[in-house]
Amino acid sequence: MTTELATETPAWWTRAVVYQIYPRSFADSNGDGIGDLGGIRAKLDHLAELGVDVIWLSPIYRSPQADNGYDISDYEDIDPLFGTLAEFDQLLAEVHERGMKLVMDLVVNHTSDEHPWFVESRSSRDNPKRDWYIWRDPVDAHEPNGWTSAFSGPAWSLDTTTGQYYLHLFAAKQPDLNWQNPEVRGAVFAMMNRWLDRGVDGFRMDVINFIAKTESELVGESVHPSMGAQIHDYLQEMHREVFAGRDTELITVGEMPGVTVEDAALFTGAERNELDMVFQFEHVGLDHSDAGKFDNLPFDLVALKTSLARWQTGLASSGWNSLYFGNHDQPRSVSRFGDDRRYRYESATLLATILHLHRGTPYIYQGDEIGMTNANFESIEQYKDIESLNHFAEVVGAGAEPATVLEQMAFRSRDNARTPVQWTPGPHAGFTTAEPWIHVNSNASTINVQTDRAAGDRSIFDFYRRLIGVRHELPVVALGEFALLEPEHPALYAFTRTLGGDRLLVLGNWSNERLRLPEGLADDPGTRLIGNYPEWHEAVLEPWEARVYRRSERAGAEPVA
Known part of the structure; x- marks a missing residue:
């Protein structure tokens, strides 16, 4: 499977790393408390030094901001909150000058009601x-x-x-477009072409599978919409009208709630001309109960391994995975999956190692490269997210105890990922000189870019940089075959990646206790390539220890990190 792929010319994005920017919370350059294009430009060297290949911007178009820009009133202009088209062109040029690409968010399931x-x-x-x-x-x-x-x-x-x-599948101010109308599709495709002509390098497509509604469901008893079969026709038409002839230089990823492995194999199969990869939600829904996302279930490592391995196997011969633990819609990954207090450095770097060593294109969400944590908000007045505010009003209005709901939201709310990036230990974490649009995390004086980058061998940023270097250097990371080891172990995440004579062994102790490796697992594993402890014992993993070994039959093969 993967060995054959290696004989072809792989797409550039197989070895790329994408960094997501949520602009209003990234960096403020004009002192109004809201992040903007100037703030992004000022931090481009930070991203270039990290080593990322692609920057994805959450929406910056004109918008009433009912859903922080995912309600668009003009697809072809920049919201004054963020800057101007001229400033965007300057940002795009400076991104390209640094050898990176820039991807726009495409929100075309719905518009603003003010469009x-x-x-x-x-x-x-x-x-x-x-x-x-x-x-x-x-x-x-x-x-x-x-x-x-x-x-x-x-x-x-x-x-x-x-x-x-x-x-409106989302807020009342976000009416759904009718994609069955060819005039709608034509208008959207023309808009996309104009952005590509301007120089952008692709699109992340918001809930793109929702554009295909099943007509029989629109009037009837159904409770939840399903993805209509015409979705493949729409995406193939999009490829013909927008991407054909220039798609080898671009990247396209479709956010698709509810998509299955079998669906994704169709969407991302190279011969089908639809998408390069999809965002699936299976693994980030494992800790949701049937009652909904705010009803939190305990973390289950075996379930996570099972889910991710199924996607690795299912898209091994046809298709491609996008790899993520966090984004603007998810809690902070180190708080959700790790120990963000006693072992924040170790668990943040373990999560990065496990994610980036899978087969697929990794996505870093802003702040993850320094181990930013959940916001720990304590009152409803601190929240800004429409989903969180509506949920609180609905369930408290139905009789739920406010303190219980706030506890659930403190773990799950999307606002956890939307607090300002913590650049310095100074006022407002160096994000702005004004009062920020949303509260800065109270731990910013100790968790920030300046402090982390000065932390030597405990710098999460530096660990990410070295990890990205491994992906860039070794084809086995991009194209190697994946095999899960010890699938039922409750604390050990172990797998191999193999390409020809190159083999990686990835080990992670997903717990707060020392872990003795199963017998034979680390016998003569090869050379340690990267790890998050400066010293190690071959047979034992320390709490939240991540370790990657390489064994290569290639002459002269040396560690790269």
């Missing part, structure tokens, strides 16, 4: 743009079906002007 398209669509039933969105008559004076919004409440809102409901 001119929707303003026209809701003006009358016979407006030419009426069919650009999804409108339905009431059923027995109620919503057309039982779909619920991802942000609480029904997924339908009644427009009193025209007497029909419009669909």
Whole structure:
């Protein structure tokens, strides 16, 4: 499988690392308390020194900011909160000068209700743009079906002007586009082409599988939408109209809640001309109960290993994995999966090692390279996220104890990932000279870029830099075959990567206790390539220790990190 792939010319993104920036929380250059393009430009050397290949920007388009920019009112202009088109062009040029690429967020399942398209669509039933969105008559004076919004409440809102409901799978201010209308698809493709002509290097596509609704479900008894079969037609048309002829230099990733391994193999199969990779949600849903994401379940390493290994195996011969533990919609990974107090350095670097040594393209979320933690908010007034605020109002209104709900949100809320990046131990963590739009984490005086980069052999940033160097240097990291070891072990995460005569053995102790390795596992493992403890015992892993060994039959092969 993978050995054959190595005989071809692999896509550049197989050895690349992507860094996600949430612009409003990255760095503020003009003193208004909100991150902006100037702030990103000022920190480009930080990213270049880290060694990342691609920067992905969460939305910076014009927006009323009901969902922090994922409600777009103009796809082809920059929101004044972040800067101007001229400043974007300057940022893009400076990214390219440093040998990195820049990816935009593409949010085309829905627009803002203030987008001119929707303003026209809701003006009358016979407006030419009426069919650009999804409108339905009431059923027995109620919503057309039982779909619920991802942000609480029904997924339908009644427009009193025209007497029909419009669909919004997210907030009421985010009406869903009607992708069955070829005019909608044409307008979206034209917009995408103009961004590519401007020089951007690809798109991360927000909930892109949601663009294909099943028509029979739109009026009926269904509770949750499913992905319509036409999704493949839409993505193949997108490739023909937008990416064909220049796709070898670009990167495309589709965020796809609910997608299966079998679905992903189709979406990312090279011969199908759809996407390079998808974001799947299986592994980050394992600690959600059936009651929803805010009902937290205990972490289960065996379940995580089983899930990730299934995706590694399922996309081994056709398709490609995107690798992530955290992003703007998830809690901080070191707080969720590690020990962010006693073993923050060790667990942050273990998580990085395990993730980056899988087969796929790794994604780093801003701040993970210094081990930023959950926000530890204690009052509802500290939260800004629409999902969190709506959830609190809904469940407390239904009788839940506010303190219990706040405890759940302190672990799970999306705002955990949205506190400002902690650059220095100074005021507002060096993020801004003003009052920031959301509270800075209270641990910023000890957890920040300046302090971490001066921490010598306990610098998380430096560990990430060396880890990225291994991916760039060794083809086995990008293309090697994956094999999970000790799948039922409750604390050991172990696997191999093999390409021809090159073999990596990856070991991680996912616990606060010392772990004796199973007999034979580390017998003559090869040369230690990278690890997060300066000294080690071959048969024992210290708490949260990560260790990678290399055995190569290639002449002259030497450690690279």
